[in-house]
Amino acid sequence: MTFDIGAFLDAYAMKPGLLALGEPTHGEPAFPQLRNDLFEALVERGFRSIALESDRVAGLTADTYVRGADVSLDGAFSHGLGELPSTRDLMVFMRDYNAAHPGDRLTFYGFDGPYEMTTAPSPRPYLKYAHDFLKHGQARWAQIDTLLGPDDRWADTAALMDYRRSIGRTPQADRLREIADEMMASLAEAGDTAERHRARINLATAIDLLRYHALAAEPLPQAARTSRLLAERDATMARNLMAIRRRESDRGPTLLFAHNRHIQRNPSKWTLAGMDLEWPSAGAAVSEHLADRYVVILGSLGASPTLDIPPAPPNTIEDQLPYGLSSATNAPTATPRPATPGYFPLDAETLNHADAVLHINTGLTPATVATLIRSHPDVDELIASIDNGAPEGAWGDRFFYVGPDRRQPFATIVEHDVPGFDEDSLLDRPGVFRLNVELGRTEFERRFGFPPKEFDKHRAEYDFARADRLMPHPGYALYGWASIVSPGPQLLDEIDALVTHARARAAERHARSLRRPPAPPRD
Structure with missing residues (x-):
């Protein structure tokens, strides 16, 4: 991890009830990887729950999984979170922890609704769940079913752009809201x-959806209407977060992870399609209730090769922020970064209402890691392809050598599994890659506490698909190789040290080969 979270929290007279970590954009792998590291450290300090920007109802399935149940995680997340390797790592950590601490379990929460700016589903499944729990009878459900009508009318994406398409303020929708309120009282x-x-969570989600659809039906100018929809989504988030804190107050603090725009204390702003949008954030509402027990760490990003976000221009806030965690009060008074599609730059107002900033200079991709390796002296890179005679299964793999003979690489970067041989790292997941480095016997044992020849005895101790962790290579540990799946920027110094060591070994091998007498000519 890039900072000492203990020292940061110790500066507060009262332990936070809700610690919010933000990201300035979705899709940069470094932030959720750091979130996982942070949560593991916070668990050691008494945190017992985590809340992600994902559907609250779907999150019930994820929590059932981390409690040890044999359930599928399909459908356990919204907004694409289920596809991220970091989400899988979080689930594995929480499930393993709970298995080892059955009396002091960790809890997973989603705190978002099942909708976005352009999508909002029918409230049917949520009403049905609550109705079945209350056992109100078939006649009552028949009434609700008739009032709902076809689901595709609710799910019509055009209705969120054009109030005339929305059915959120029809007499049927009004009656559904009344029935939902009656059910909540029951x-x-x-x-x-x-x-x-x-x-209750299912029914609250149905009520939130009915409210959202009602706002979509308001005959307002598009900018005002969109701002109100954004405000309603954040209000739903805030209500869910407060419900989570009420439930967790006797167990320990909660880590919240979401986009900066949702956790910040000041109003959120966004210029979109010619509209100047502004709305109160979820963080603003939560801060009113929790006061000093709500702590905000904004995420900041210099560059993201994964998202094609270039480095911050000189003299901008992101250009001048130091790497790692720093106090928001010490943030540079520089120019805001120009808007980049998908990235929300930091600004003075948002920083003034935050407690700290976690800045990442750049995310890592295979190409950026390869650039780091090539920066070492006398390193030659070979990218396997049909042109250099490599087998098809190796195409795209990167091999790094010292010396022109290319006899033995000291490091490799791979982006896919090898069926039947190397599948433990699950490299066929989108965006996942693995750095492999040859350590040799002595360094391998120093790093892992056992020699390479004893790897098979320790194999079960490792989750080879876990991102951002140095571990023995699943296939070549017996030969002194180590690996890191999708390393994050906090491991840059570690990667440099590993490469320095491996390259020095390769350079010595190459030097020895030059000192050998040439083989005698054959007759």
């Missing part, structure tokens, strides 16, 4: 059980 009398809790 749930309040149903006792406090796990199933009641699940039913």
Whole structure:
């Protein structure tokens, strides 16, 4: 991790109830990887839950999984989170921790609704879940079903852009809101059980959806209407976060991870398609309730090769921020970065309302790691392809050598599995790659505590698909090789040290080969 979270938290007289870590854009792998590292460190300091920008109802399935149940994670996340390797790593950590600490378990939460700016589904499944729990009878459901009508009318994406297409303010929708409120009153009398809790979350989601659709039906100018929809989504987030804190208050603090625009204390702003949008963030509402027990760490990014975000221009805030964690009060008073598609630059107002900034200079890709390796003296890179006679299974793999003979690489970068041989790292996942480095016996044992020849005895100790961790190579550990799946920028110094060591060994091998007498000519 790039900072000492303990020292940061110790500066507060009272432990935060909700620690918010933001990211300035979705899709840069470094931020969720750092989130995982941070959460593991926070668990050691008493944190017992994490809340992600994902559908709250879907999150119930993810929490069931981390509690040890044999359930599929398909559909357990929204907004694309389920496809991220970092999400898988988080689930594995929480499930393993809970198995080892059955009386002190970690809890996973989603705190978002099942909608975005351009999509909002029918409330049907959420109403049905609550109805079935309350056992209100078939006649009552028939009434609700009739009022709902076809689901595709609710899910019509055009309705969120054109109020005339929305059915959110029809008499049927109004009656559904009344029924949902009546059901919530009934749930309040149903006792406090796990199933009641699940039913309340489903019903609250239905009510949120009905409210969202009603706002979509308001005959307002597009900018005002869009701002109100954005505000409603953040208001839903805030309500969910406060419900999470009420539930977790006796167990420990919660780590919140979301886009900066949702966690910041000041109003959010966005210029989109010629519209100047502004709305109160979820963080603003939560801050009113939690005051000093709500702590905000904004995410900042210099460059992202993954997202094609170039380095920050000179003399901008992101250009002058130091790498790692720093106090927001010490942030540079520089020019805001020009807007980049998909990236929300930091500005003075947002920084003034934050507690700290976590800045990452650049995300890492195979190409950026290769550039680092090539920066070492006398390093030659070979990218396997049909042109250099490499087998098809190796195409795209990168091999790094010292010396022109290319007899033995000291490091490689691979982006795919080898069926039947090297599949433990799950490299066929989108965006995943692995750096492999030859350490030799002595350094291997120093790093891992056992010699390469004993690897098979320790194999079960490693999750070879875990990102951002140095571990023995799943296929070549017996020969002194180590590997890192999708390393993050916090490992740059470690990578440089590993490459320095491996390259020095390769250089010595090459020097020895030059000192050998030439082989005698054959007759």
